[in-house]
Amino acid sequence: MTAVAVRQSGGANIVSIPKAIVKTLGLQVGSKLDLSIVDNRIVLTPIEDEQSLEELLANSPRECFQVTDEDREWIDAIHTDKEI
Numbered sequence: 001m002t003a004v005a006v007r008q009s010g011g012a013n014i015v016s017i018p019k020a021i022v023k024t025l026g027l028q029v030g031s032k033l034d035l036s037i038v039d040n041r042i043v044l045t046p047i048e049d050e051q052s053l054e055e056l057l058a059n060s061p062r063e064c065f066q067v068t069d070e071d072r073e074w075i076d077a078i079h080t081d082k083e084i
Helices: 019-025 053-058 069-076
Strands: 007-009 012-014 032-038 041-047
Antiparallel strands (some): 007 012
């Protein structure tokens, strides 16, 4: 366990997170943390940034974008305009 002190900076009370913990959790300057109180304890939980659709697709293998026979059947199906 690592002890840290509450300090004042301007009008804010701050606590520094040790470098080893920052590195272990993969945090960096600008990382967002959820702060909550559980059983009278302060709990900080990293918030993972949501990726945009473009970022998700950029990291997907190209073979995932090939049209399969099942895809072609769905694409070529007759539409009834009653689809939900």
